[in-house]
Amino acid sequence: xxLPLYIQIKQKITxxxxxxxxxxxxxxxxxxxxxNNYQVSQGTVRKAIDVLSSxxxxxxxxxxxxxxxxxxxxxxxxxxxxxxxxKGQKEKLENQLLSFNKIKPNAYVAKQLNITTNAYVYxxxxxxxxxxxPLIFDEIFIPVANFKGLTAETIIExxxxxxxxxxxxxxxxxxxxxxxxxxxxxxDEVAKYLxxxxxxxxxxxxxxxxxxDERPVEWRLGLCLTNDYYYKTELE
Amino acid sequence: xxLPLYIQIKQKITxxxxxxxxxxxxxxxxxxxxxNNYQVSQGTVRKAIDVLSSxxxxxxxxxxxxxxxxxxxxxxxxxxxxxxxxKGQKEKLENQLLSFNKIKPNAYVAKQLNITTNAYVYxxxxxxxxxxxPLIFDEIFIPVANFKGLTAETIIExxxxxxxxxxxxxxxxxxxxxxxxxxxxxxDEVAKYLxxxxxxxxxxxxxxxxxxDERPVEWRLGLCLTNDYYYKTELE
DNA sequence: GAGTGGTCTAGACCACGGC
DNA sequence: CCGTGGTCTAGACCACTCA
Numbered sequence: 259x260x261l262p263l264y265i266q267i268k269q270k271i272t273x274x275x276x277x278x279x280x281x282x283x284x285x286x287x288x289x290x291x292x293x294n295n296y297q298v299s300q301g302t303v304r305k306a307i308d309v310l311s312s313x314x315x316x317x318x319x320x321x322x323x324x325x326x327x328x329x330x331x332x333x334x335x336x337x338x339x340x341x342x343x344x345k346g347q348k349e350k351l352e353n354q355l356l357s358f359n360k361i362k363p364n365a366y367v368a369k370q371l372n373i374t375t376n377a378y379v380y381x382x383x384x385x386x387x388x389x390x391x392p393l394i395f396d397e398i399f400i401p402v403a404n405f406k407g408l409t410a411e412t413i414i415e416x417x418x419x420x421x422x423x424x425x426x427x428x429x430x431x432x433x434x435x436x437x438x439x440x441x442x443x444x445x446d447e448v449a450k451y452l453x454x455x456x457x458x459x460x461x462x463x464x465x466x467x468x469x470x471d472e473r474p475v476e477w478r479l480g481l482c483l484t485n486d487y488y489y490k491t492e493l494e
Numbered sequence: 495x496x497l498p499l500y501i502q503i504k505q506k507i508t509x510x511x512x513x514x515x516x517x518x519x520x521x522x523x524x525x526x527x528x529x530n531n532y533q534v535s536q537g538t539v540r541k542a543i544d545v546l547s548s549x550x551x552x553x554x555x556x557x558x559x560x561x562x563x564x565x566x567x568x569x570x571x572x573x574x575x576x577x578x579x580x581k582g583q584k585e586k587l588e589n590q591l592l593s594f595n596k597i598k599p600n601a602y603v604a605k606q607l608n609i610t611t612n613a614y615v616y617x618x619x620x621x622x623x624x625x626x627x628p629l630i631f632d633e634i635f636i637p638v639a640n641f642k643g644l645t646a647e648t649i650i651e652x653x654x655x656x657x658x659x660x661x662x663x664x665x666x667x668x669x670x671x672x673x674x675x676x677x678x679x680x681x682d683e684v685a686k687y688l689x690x691x692x693x694x695x696x697x698x699x700x701x702x703x704x705x706x707d708e709r710p711v712e713w714r715l716g717l718c719l720t721n722d723y724y725y726k727t728e729l730e
Numbered sequence: 731g732a733g734t735g736g737t738c739t740a741g742a743c744c745a746c747g748g749c
Numbered sequence: 750c751c752g753t754g755g756t757c758t759a760g761a762c763c764a765c766t767c768a
Contacts, residue, residue, distance in 0.1 A: 459677040
């Protein structure tokens, strides 16, 4: 258990983030200051920040300093949305809340979120619309324990990204996520909202999102129409 | 146009790879040797290699040296295959060549491959099978100009990954790729091979692969059954 | 001009692989 | 044992931001 120094520094910085001492959007101390605090060279701090920066946890800005990544900036808004228009047009995304309930999760969702089936979760159903056309039917589950007092009104108010809400209202940062993608047929309920026929093929995108310490916080299932849009990804 | 030194070194190394002086699997000169050759410090060479390594173009091996990435190793075989079994079992992938033809591409494929519709391409159709069940129907297009003299026999012989064939027979390295994913319905032809009903939902995975200099070399369309498997990806 | 991150150097020592 | 990449340091200078 003799980790390289820069990894240890990385962990110390991460710890500050977990404890909430440095929050989303904050400017963290300069490299020189951190080097003095931790009694290591600036180069070692640099390397620690390099890693955190490549993990998109921190963001460097030359001449200004290093910041904690936030979902609250335009350009990062769509970080987790990989749907792209086939026609290249950039339409505005609209968001309609369909339902908001407090329920007990089924066994699968509970397991994914690492909670018991007796722990309540909020269930959010919503419809995403691009260019006036319904495109995605989302079903989202988050543990009540992490988001006490959340209401439908709050969700409607912050009509943009839920991640921004998690961050600003609950200090919970979504750092990364895993997606499992399949092709499925539309059910009656979904077909109605997406204005398509039952059994029409849809992209099923199951996403589990994590905050610090790889702790799962949100599970969602998105059902997407892929006539005019496609899911884009890169391999290397 | 005054790029950092380590980027210039990176470009010089890349140039050696493009010229084929260092080929897939080769051991490249040590950091110290490169530093002397290029008249820079070892630290600068390190940083150049760091970048190439994060791009999966080079692979470092402590105590041994730095190698050019190859598709010819077991662990890298499935680098570009993101399909995962829902049941967690690892079955062996089998490969059946369905057809091999020399044709003129349609406008779309020609555009993707950056060639004219008069330049011939090889069209390869094949069926991938896991655990005796047909899983993916692939249709692949590669410019004849890049793969002169390719035959069905060669493909069957190298029954594994085509990328390994491109590399060993033609010295063409696939470095990265873009995928566009949609949900579609099975056509008659595909339904027959995958042993499903027509109109059954399939994952349509369109992939454009690139070699050095972001030069596109292969376009393929994979149609996948996602009953027992799913496409897995990570977001950060 | 002061302070930040970005680049570059030179040199030390460590950890691993293979002879 | 030697040569490789991996870590760490100290110090120099550059490029950018902002007061």
